[in-house]
Structure formats: structure tokens, C-alpha cells
Amino acid sequence: MIKNTLYLKALRGETVERPPVWMMRQAGRYLPEFMALRDKYDFFTRCRTxxxxxxxxxxxxxxxxxxAAILFSDILVVPQAMGIDFQMKESVGPWIEKPIRTAQQVDDVIVPDVNETLGYVFDAIEMTLEKLDNEIPLIGFAGSPWTILCYCVEGRGSKxxxxxxxxxxxxxxxxxxxxxxxxxxxxxxxxRKVEKGVSAVQIFDSWGGMLSPADYREFSWQYIHxxxxxLAPLTHVVVFGKGCWFALEEMAESKVSALGVDWTITPELARKFTHDSVSLQGNLDPARLHSSPETIRKMVHEMIDRxxxxxxxxxxxxxILPNIPVENAEAFIKAVVDWKE
Incomplete structure (x- = not known):
């Protein structure tokens, strides 16, 4: 049994002494120990080992x-498994030589056996659970179909x-x-991630906010749905759509356990749009972690109160941004742990 169940209680909508805390990209580039491994191994080697x-x-x-912990991986391991040859290029980011631009190219994309193509992710889950030793839950994740399509067709990142x-x-x-x-x-x-033991899954729709509400429903939400x-009959599902505040009401009517929100909406409006029917996750602007630890603490407490x-x-x-001081990330987390009504 998992010892710290705060995150799971929040997903179930249960009463808690304080809200749980974790950070998107918490396993990553702001940590010196992560940078030490980055200097030794390229990005997808880290993902695949x-x-x-x-x-x-x-x-x-x-x-x-x-x-909560979130498994270190990348949303692009899914299109890689489908035969789309993504690389992580220095100073460019995600990159493919031949982006998908034709119907014939789409026909050629495979739906793989994930056990054969993504077994390394499932092995990583087993190893991670052993290291966590039931202390906290492990979150698995994937990119939304729309967000993955954006990279596959564009061939690289874009504004x-x-x-x-x-x-x-x-x-x-x-x-x-x-x-x-x-x-x-x-x-x-x-x-398969759920079968391997993750306690929840999160779907990242990083580029959903690029679409109009009508186009979002057609090209993104129907596939997330x-x-x-x-997945909802099997585990807790969290959906995070960056810039997708306009879709919160419709999202909340689905079987999600929680919805992530970014900093472009107030806590009050997020609650109003979701009719307080699901748990919410968020929403401090990551750049705000450049503030002083004292300011971060004050902002976090205000965010919880709201x-x-x-x-x-x-x-x-x-x-979290790569240039955030470690002590500021710590201030963010400890502000939650120390919060009292």
C-alpha cells in the first residue's frame, strides 16, 4: 500500500489536511544531478534506458x-514507436527530416504493438516503483493526439x-x-502503464490552445475523450490542456478525475467553469519561480486559499523552467507542505 496518499485523495475528491504538490517536469533540467546525466547521455538514450x-x-x-513522482520520458516516444523518426536536435529540439504532409505518409504510419516498441518504458516503471518503495504514487503520461500531430506535421517545434x-x-x-x-x-x-503499476495517468495537450474552440473539439478533444x-475505468485520468480554459466546462463533463489549468485563468473562474465537479491542478506561472522564496511562499498560500x-x-x-534556482523550486514545494488553514 502507498504510504502518502494525498495525491490520490485529491483525485478522488476526498477531504485532506493540505493539498498535494508535484511539479510538471520536476524530473529534469533545473537539477544539477540531472544535468550531470545529460552531459553523459543524449536525450533519447536517457528515455530508452x-x-x-x-x-x-x-x-x-x-x-x-x-x-507524487512522474516517470521521466517524453511524449515523442509514442510517434517513434509508430515509425516516425524523431530526433532531439541541439538548439532545435524535436526534429524529423521528413514531416508528415501527405495522405500516403499517414497510410504508412503504423499502430504498433506497444510491448515490442515501448517495453523500455514499462521496464522503467518497474525499476522506479522499486525505488519509490510505496512511499508516493507514480504518474504515467502521454501527449494528446493533437499535440503529437503538431510535431509530426510541423517537423519541429513552432510558435x-x-x-x-x-x-x-x-x-x-x-x-x-x-x-x-x-x-x-x-x-x-x-x-500497459497502468498494468505495470502507475497510480494515475496525465494527458498533456500542450498545443491545444492553438486551436479555436470549434477546431479544438474536432481535432483535439474528441481524441482525448x-x-x-x-482509461477512466482502470485508473485516475488527468487532462492538462495549455491555453484551453474555453474547454474546461466540456472537459469536466467527462470521466476525468482532474483537470490541469495554466496561469491564464483565475482559480475562481476555473472552479466556475468546471462547476466544482472535478479536482483542479495548477496553476502558478513557471516564470514566477524566479521570484524570491518569500514571494513564492506568499503566492502559493494565496493560490491554495483561492x-x-x-x-x-x-x-x-x-x-518548470530550466533556469529556476533549486532553492526556489524547494520554496514552492515547502510552501505547500507548510500550509495550514
Whole structure:
């Protein structure tokens, strides 16, 4: 049995003494011990080597009193498993030489056996659970189909993903075919993670806010909804859509256990839009961790007071930035641990 169940209680909507806390990208680039491994191994080697992935996952747990761990991996391992050759290029980020731009290329994309193509992730889960020793829950994750399509079609990161959007609008049949293939692969992938022992799964829709509300429903939410429907009977499902405040009401009507929100919405509006029907997670602007520890503590306490301690998970509004001082990350976490009504 897991000893610290604060995170799971919050997902179930139970009364807690204080809200749980974890940070998106907490296993990562702001930690000196992570940077030491980064200097030795390239990005996807770290993802594909279970010993390294599990070690990176528990690095922040050794430092901070976090209430959940999130498996170190990347959303792009899913399209890689589907035969889409992503690389992590220096000073560029995610990159593929031949982006998907035609219906024929979509036809060629496979829906793989995840046990054969993503076994290294499942091995990392086993190793990580052993290291966590039932102290805190482990979260598994995947990117939303829309967000993964953005990278597959654009071929790299973008501020606007205009090429990806144009592909959807000019070749909707091919876009929906690709989105469905990603969805089916993601469902199988997350189900296997649950079988391996993760306590919850989170779907990251990092680029959902690029779409209008109508286009979001067509090209993103309907596919996330399929994933939620498939996984909710098996585990807690959290959906985080960056910039997707306009979809919170519809999202809250699904079987999600919690919804992540970014810093572009107030706690009061997030509660109003979701009719207080699901737990909420968020939403401090990650750049705010450049503030002094005293200011961070004050802002975190105010955030908890505004969201309310129950049905709430303290987190950032997106991933922690790489240049955040470790002591400021610690101040964020300890502010939650020390919070009292």
C-alpha cells in the first residue's frame, strides 16, 4: 500500500489536511544531478534506458517532500514507436527530416504493438516503483493526439504550428486518420502503464490552445475523450490542456478525475467553469519561480486559499523552467507542505 496518499485523495475528491504538490517536469533540467546525466547521455538514450529513466524520476524525490513522482520520458516516444523518426536536435529540439504532409505518409504510419516498441518504458516503471518503495504514487503520461500531430506535421517545434493547422484544414481526412492512429497507440500505451503499476495517468495537450474552440473539439478533444473513456475505468485520468480554459466546462463533463489549468485563468473562474465537479491542478506561472522564496511562499498560500484545499493539486501552470534556482523550486514545494488553514 502507498504510504502518502494525498495525491490520490485529491483525485478522488476526498477531504485532506493540505493539498498535494508535484511539479510538471520536476524530473529534469533545473537539477544539477540531472544535468550531470545529460552531459553523459543524449536525450533519447536517457528515455530508452530504464536504469537512467528511473534514476532521473527519483532525483527530485530524494531532494524534496513531493507527494507524487512522474516517470521521466517524453511524449515523442509514442510517434517513434509508430515509425516516425524523431530526433532531439541541439538548439532545435524535436526534429524529423521528413514531416508528415501527405495522405500516403499517414497510410504508412503504423499502430504498433506497444510491448515490442515501448517495453523500455514499462521496464522503467518497474525499476522506479522499486525505488519509490510505496512511499508516493507514480504518474504515467502521454501527449494528446493533437499535440503529437503538431510535431509530426510541423517537423519541429513552432510558435504557431501553422503548417500543422493547415494540414488539418486542407486534408481533414488524413488528419483524422493520423489522430486516430495516435489515439489507438496512446490508449494501448497508457493501459500497459497502468498494468505495470502507475497510480494515475496525465494527458498533456500542450498545443491545444492553438486551436479555436470549434477546431479544438474536432481535432483535439474528441481524441482525448476517447483516451479518457478507455482509461477512466482502470485508473485516475488527468487532462492538462495549455491555453484551453474555453474547454474546461466540456472537459469536466467527462470521466476525468482532474483537470490541469495554466496561469491564464483565475482559480475562481476555473472552479466556475468546471462547476466544482472535478479536482483542479495548477496553476502558478513557471516564470514566477524566479521570484524570491518569500514571494513564492506568499503566492502559493494565496493560490491554495483561492482554489480551496480540497479537490486541488498544487502544481505549476506548465513545466518548470530550466533556469529556476533549486532553492526556489524547494520554496514552492515547502510552501505547500507548510500550509495550514
Amino acid at each position: 530504464p536504469e537512467l529513466a528511473s534514476e532521473i524520476t527519483v532525483q527530485p524525490i530524494r531532494r524534496f517532500p513531493l507527494d 504557431s504550428f501553422d503548417i500543422a493547422k493547415s494540414f488539418c484544414f486542407l486534408q481533414p481526412a488524413a488528419a483524422h486518420q493520423l489522430l486516430q492512429k495516435i489515439t489507438e497507440t496512446t490508449i494501448a500505451y497508457l493501459k 476517447q483516451i479518457v473513456e478507455a 482554489f480551496g484545499k480540497d479537490k486541488y493539486i498544487v502544481n505549476l501552470g506548465h513545466g
